[in-house]
Amino acid sequence: MRILHNAKIRTMNAKQPFAAALAVENGRILAVGSNDDVLALANPTAEIEDLHGQTVWPGLTDAHIHLDYYAFSLNKVDCETSTKEECLRRIAERASTTPSGGWVIGHGFDQNQWLEGYGSAAELDAASGDHPAFLTAKSLHAAWANHLALLLAGIERFTADPAGGQIQRDQFGEPTGILLENAVEMVERLLPSPSDLEAAAAIDQAQKHLWRMGLTGVHDYDRRRCFQALQILDSQDRLRLHVVKGIPHETLAEAVSLGLRSGFGGDYLRVGAVKLFSDGALGPQTAAMMQPYENSSNNGVLLLNQGDILEIGQQAARSGLSLAVHAIGDRANHEMIHGFALLRAHEKHNHFPHLRHRIEHVQVLLPEDLHRLAELDLIASMQPIHATSDMDTADHYWGFRSRYAYAFHSLLDAGTRMAFGSDAPVESPNPFLGMHAAVTRMRSSGYPGGQGWYPEQRITLEQALAGFTTGPAFAAGLERVHGQLMPGFFADMIVLAEDPFTLMPETIYQLQPVATMVSGEWVWRH
Numbered sequence: 001m002r003i004l005h006n007a008k009i010r011t012m013n014a015k016q017p018f019a020a021a022l023a024v025e026n027g028r029i030l031a032v033g034s035n036d037d038v039l040a041l042a043n044p045t046a047e048i049e050d051l052h053g054q055t056v057w058p059g060l061t062d063a064h065i066h067l068d069y070y071a072f073s074l075n076k077v078d079c080e081t082s083t084k085e086e087c088l089r090r091i092a093e094r095a096s097t098t099p100s101g102g103w104v105i106g107h108g109f110d111q112n113q114w115l116e117g118y119g120s121a122a123e124l125d126a127a128s129g130d131h132p133a134f135l136t137a138k139s140l141h142a143a144w145a146n147h148l149a150l151l152l153a154g155i156e157r158f159t160a161d162p163a164g165g166q167i168q169r170d171q172f173g174e175p176t177g178i179l180l181e182n183a184v185e186m187v188e189r190l191l192p193s194p195s196d197l198e199a200a201a202a203i204d205q206a207q208k209h210l211w212r213m214g215l216t217g218v219h220d221y222d223r224r225r226c227f228q229a230l231q232i233l234d235s236q237d238r239l240r241l242h243v244v245k246g247i248p249h250e251t252l253a254e255a256v257s258l259g260l261r262s263g264f265g266g267d268y269l270r271v272g273a274v275k276l277f278s279d280g281a282l283g284p285q286t287a288a289m290m291q292p293y294e295n296s297s298n299n300g301v302l303l304l305n306q307g308d309i310l311e312i313g314q315q316a317a318r319s320g321l322s323l324a325v326h327a328i329g330d331r332a333n334h335e336m337i338h339g340f341a342l343l344r345a346h347e348k349h350n351h352f353p354h355l356r357h358r359i360e361h362v363q364v365l366l367p368e369d370l371h372r373l374a375e376l377d378l379i380a381s382m383q384p385i386h387a388t389s390d391m392d393t394a395d396h397y398w399g400f401r402s403r404y405a406y407a408f409h410s411l412l413d414a415g416t417r418m419a420f421g422s423d424a425p426v427e428s429p430n431p432f433l434g435m436h437a438a439v440t441r442m443r444s445s446g447y448p449g450g451q452g453w454y455p456e457q458r459i460t461l462e463q464a465l466a467g468f469t470t471g472p473a474f475a476a477g478l479e480r481v482h483g484q485l486m487p488g489f490f491a492d493m494i495v496l497a498e499d500p501f502t503l504m505p506e507t508i509y510q511l512q513p514v515a516t517m518v519s520g521e522w523v524w525r526h
Helices: 035-039 067-073 084-095 121-128 147-152 184-188 196-212 224-235 249-258 306-317 330-349 384-404 408-413 431-440 461-467 470-475 505-510
Strands: 002-005 008-010 021-025 028-033 047-050 055-058 060-065 104-109 133-137 142-145 165-169 175-181 215-220 242-248 269-277 323-327 358-361 379-382 417-420 493-496 515-518 521-525
Touching (some): 028 035, 067 196, 121 147, 147 175, 165 184, 196 224, 379 470, 417 470
Parallel strands (some): 323 358
Antiparallel strands (some): 021 028, 142 175, 165 175
């Protein structure tokens, strides 16, 4: 038994919102209450810890992460720079220490933050020398390759665009080095592929970074290698994150044939929803929009329509698999909402379970769709940090439509269930950055000043905290064991030196736990 007392415990349970002490036994919370009541439960072998008035929150969950990508991104060149020159300098620095002919791999560039926009293959040639170089954009929906990488991939003037992708070309028809959407895979598949064991080792190290940020759980949307790596860690009793593992759409038939259901698994690894993509992303202007992007004739790329969602959902529903659909543009969200309306009717007519379907990102909506997710009991799985990261890009490409972008308050006001995440490595998985963005609608620098970007969409810290605790728990069907500090729940919690509710909202991004517990064991302490 372990007892924590003399603490400011926020349980996230409306019937008993606060407590001073809690007891843990066999990885679960045994009791929550006053110091005297909980201390009275102590047995002779109990470990009793005085927290001296520190704050305790439930462990936080990132409801949308790419765990394999994130783990390996920790060793890639960090290309999230304010200038293209700095990105190229970092590439040159890595190339100087890479064996001749070895790949130079980077991640995180955002051409919208660079005055010149996208770079060229020739510029990347100059920085990378005799190395093939490949950089993924922050959005993961675009990439930048040098000429050697293009050559190895067989991409030249007369190479056709792949389905659902685009090879960007100059005025003479020559590839520029920029690849969009599915064209990214033309080079990506050539990269050295780590083994499942190497992926397991990378994720093992990555979870240590996540613990320090206060994360005790994640909802992952990477593919087979990640699933294999997680199973290796779980079998070796090394996995100490509660992972809900999404199933790629391309493996839906196999999952159904095996009879997999959302929620199947153990304490640390469970099957989640089937992940689909209905459009691209804001940065490369591939998110599907009802009206063209500002000063453009481009409407983005719609990859799925409402009929597709009904067809795929019918197949998944037979096995009890929920859907998680990536939708960013207002047209993509509109189509997916209508598709889910058809699917809900199908579930009801056939007496299928009312599954916990979710839309991932929900970045911009038509005004008439703001209430529809709540009406259809769809979960809005959103990443608050996208709002502050993308605000300038959204204003530039969407104009007045940004009023309905990252609409946290409007969605909550309509009764929408929400789960928050980061989309790491697209953004940092630090949940306190997400909370800060949701509460202030500002960057850590204070930009854009005033009351923040579209301040009417700000939410309270209590609501933001729910987005990282009770929201993800409900989305995963785990609301009886995760997201709260109550008897019977997993003993997942973080300790904070200060109570964030007593601090200025503008300082939330600076917070870091002093300790993190997973299933009753301290996995990190400052």
